[in-house]
Amino acid sequence: MKALLNHLSHLYLFQEVIRLGSFQAAAIQCNLPRSSVSKKIQQLEAHLGQRLIQRSSRKLSLTEAGVSLLDASQPLKALIEDSQRVMEDLDFTPSGKVKISCSSLIGQHYLLPLFSQLREQYPNISLELSLSDKYIDLIEEQVDIAIRIGHLPNSSLVARKIGEKRWGWYASPEYLEIYGTPTHPNELSDHQCLVFKNSNIELKNWPFDNGDGQIESIQIQSNITTDDSRALVEMARLGLGIIMIDPLLIRKDIEQTKLIPVLNNWKHPSTDPINLVCLGRNYRSRASTSIWEALYQTLKFD
Template sequence: MNLLDAMTAYVRVAELGSYTRAAETLDLSRTRISRLIMELESHLGVRLLQRTTRRLHLTEAGESYLARAQGILQALEEAEAELGAGSTEVCGRLRVNGPMSFGMRFLSPVIARFMLEHPSLEVRLDLNDRRVDLLEEGYDLAIRIGELPDSSLVARRLARCRMVPCASPEYLARFGEPRTLAELAEHRCLRYRTASGTDWQFGSERLAVHGPLESNNGDVLTQAAEAGLGIAHQPSFLINESIKSGRLVPVLVEEASVTIGIHGVYPARRHLPAKVERLLDFLAEAWGDPPEWEREMGLSPLAQ
């Protein structure tokens, strides 16, 4: 039995309350996880988990061992981070999560370049638009865009981007270009749906808009705007190619645009693992401030 592997398996099962979810985060089979914990219990001579048909329960010995095992694994991780800080080699496994549209356009190409520079690194990159639990799901790093809720996680801003109202030349030829926010509110607006609603923000002003389409996916709204269905209010990274090609045209560029942050978020640790720190530095340099896609669009520099 590899004691470290067994300890790691036990901690993940205890934290997640599931053999299956622990197996997913550790990239092992459920059978292997079960075997490791059985071997650990045999090695210790105590029962750590009570298994029922519906859930797992930690025994008193299991609770005590969990606290010690968590401390040991944390200490090992910090020791590796301290050694890694002085090494140029980035290796091991790295689990990263990011939003779908941004991830496809700007995260995955940069990670590919990072991996070419560090061939000993293995990366699992998951893209989705739900807010993942880094600790519960075993991620080392997540890329999050917009306001961050209060949490125990640490956030580092890597780049900023603007929200840009835009429409197709065909739509503007047919309905006219809005010159004020009041005029904009009278147009056919394509709305992104969030938990806080579908209003658009310009500086400190919140604008109620209406139109034929709302969606929780920015690519859907970009395609609808290109088709001439209405005016969209999109983050610059979603529309840079459309603006460059002329399929969309920015409107109301003189209005105070909202700037949103693009952050790297990771669990709080005394020592940040070298692989995470190096990737954060690499992403920040690759995207830039102002970000590369806004420079390509010819937007004016962001105010500090």
């Protein structure tokens, strides 16, 4: 049995010679010299100890042993062809699971609208979206692609910049009607402010630039904190206080005047890069590379 396994390619050539009617035709089909095809058939006959093909100048004919072997080996051709199709599909059609991680607001406003397009473009790829405002380790959490804000430390990750995060201060019309509109950062001590806080960071130091190079940093004393950016925005909509956030993430709320900018004569002194991040080439699959490239082409923060 084991010895015969070493002659499977010879057996396939034997089938092709009979199917095509000549050694020459089988050689052309398999991209081999005619002499190689003839030699391999002779090796198969030597292994079996039986002549399989009667050769003449005009045609080939099967011996009794050849007929028996041809009938018994018919499934081999289908097996080889099916295996070849699988290999071609794996080579050209990305498949598998791709896990994407980002903050809850970015996922809601930027990633989710792209999922229909990604599913249509890559129907054999399963997408898993992890929404979290916490910093996660891609390898430890088995994440293929992430959107990260801020400057990345040197690592094995590959990053492409897709935008910049800016900051502004916003509150609902209802809140401003009750508490008034602050015009100077020092007035925030008289206001309700909502602060983002998780196990990694607490955004309670709000810096302000008056445009003349003067920076003022106000430490916010908040009665409400949250580790969920969506909850932060919802609380601001409900009139619970003022938030510091990227205006791109609340664009519709601004357009619909559900949230109104305050402290308009001041600006945040810094911006942070928004990066599309993935594992290095040696650690990522064809599927994750395909999704990463597709997101880079379509995911823009502007």
